[in-house]
Amino acid sequence: MQLTIRDLCKTYPNGVRALKHVDLTISTGMFGLLGPNGAGKSTLMRTIATLQDPDSGAVEFGALDVLAHKDRLREVLGYLPQEFGLYPNLSAETILDHFAVLKGVTDRRERAAQVHALLDQTNLLAARKQAVGGFSGGMKQRLGIAIALLGRPRLVIVDEPTAGLDPTERHRFLDLLGEIGQDIVVILSTHIVEDVYELCSKFAIISHGEVLYSGSPAAAVAALRGQIWRRVASRPELPELQRELHVIATRLVAGRPIVHVHHPESPGPGFEPIEPGLEDVYFFHITSKSRRAP
Numbered sequence: 001m002q003l004t005i006r007d008l009c010k011t012y013p014n015g016v017r018a019l020k021h022v023d024l025t026i027s028t029g030m031f032g033l034l035g036p037n038g039a040g041k042s043t044l045m046r047t048i049a050t051l052q053d054p055d056s057g058a059v060e061f062g063a064l065d066v067l068a069h070k071d072r073l074r075e076v077l078g079y080l081p082q083e084f085g086l087y088p089n090l091s092a093e094t095i096l097d098h099f100a101v102l103k104g105v106t107d108r109r110e111r112a113a114q115v116h117a118l119l120d121q122t123n124l125l126a127a128r129k130q131a132v133g134g135f136s137g138g139m140k141q142r143l144g145i146a147i148a149l150l151g152r153p154r155l156v157i158v159d160e161p162t163a164g165l166d167p168t169e170r171h172r173f174l175d176l177l178g179e180i181g182q183d184i185v186v187i188l189s190t191h192i193v194e195d196v197y198e199l200c201s202k203f204a205i206i207s208h209g210e211v212l213y214s215g216s217p218a219a220a221v222a223a224l225r226g227q228i229w230r231r232v233a234s235r236p237e238l239p240e241l242q243r244e245l246h247v248i249a250t251r252l253v254a255g256r257p258i259v260h261v262h263h264p265e266s267p268g269p270g271f272e273p274i275e276p277g278l279e280d281v282y283f284f285h286i287t288s289k290s291r292r293a294p
């Protein structure tokens with residue numbers, strides 16, 4: 001099954017152009033949507049999830065025209081929004097049972113089986129009778145994904161699910177997504193580069209409503225190989241380096257600024273070549289765009 005997004009545009013009434021001619025083809029597996037705050041990720045997710053309309057463009061899931069047949073898309077969709085409320089006094093099991101009814105799983109035995117399987121898959125079986133008001137952030141997110149998976153969706157959309165999770169919970173959540181993404185389309189929106197690197201076979205970088213890159217993380221890294229250089233800089237040097245070279249990132253390592261520069265060959269004395277990481281890819285595309293902008 002394939003999700004095809006064609007020439008999608010959205011301008012909010014306040015004039016913000018949140019999506020500018022977005023084209024993407026997303027196949028079965030985990031697809032990462034990476035971009036800074038305000039890039040347009042949530043707008044794109046909500047549009048695919050049929051929660052809001054674009055101004056123009058098309059979304060197709062297999063042969064289904066999503067914008068023309070929203071109800072049919074919703075039958076095969078699981079959506080975990082950035083923020084969601086849960087009745088704090090209800091247990092995870094009761095909440096899942098309610099949502100299963102809403103998703104149309106009317107057969108009691110089938111519903112009980114699905115709820116049990118999802119509680120097991122999300123490692124919430126032991127906590128199933130507890131009121132969710134006492135759940136940790138990670139447990140709430142796992143319950144959120146269990147709700148999204150009710151009714152056996154073919155398309156799952158998760159919007160920044162790992163924000164605010166500690167490393168253990170983050171990995172547990174990512175492992176869970178990895179399992180799910182074996183044979184359905186899963187779109188993971190995030191601003192955490194490692195989430196994409198660890199999990200996604202394909203990804204796109206989006207900024208200011210535009211797709212700056214789409215492809216595999218490995219190909220994106222390979223395309224920059226031999227072109228990323230690093231050197232320690234003193235603070236007073238930074239403005240000149242930034243003027244003269246394409247500095248993609250500056251980091252403090254043990255209190256000293258380290259600059260990463262994109263250049264086809266050595267940019268000068270003191271620079272050493274480095275193996276690019278996905279973070280270099282991300283900053284390269286984001287900064288290339290702002291260098292091109294008038």
Ligand SMILES: Nc1ncnc2c1ncn2[C@@H]1O[C@H](COP(=O)(O)OP(=O)(O)OP(=O)(O)O)[C@@H](O)[C@H]1O
Pocket residue numbers: 012013014016017018035036037038039040041042043044191
């Ligand atoms: N309902 C709205 N009305 C007006 N502007 C909006 C609305 N929703 C989003 N925007 C603006 O559209 C742009 C894209 O927002 P969006 O939430 O899609 O980005 P995002 O990539 O999901 O960001 P974040 O990571 O911060 O959630 C931002 O400039 C945002 O301020």
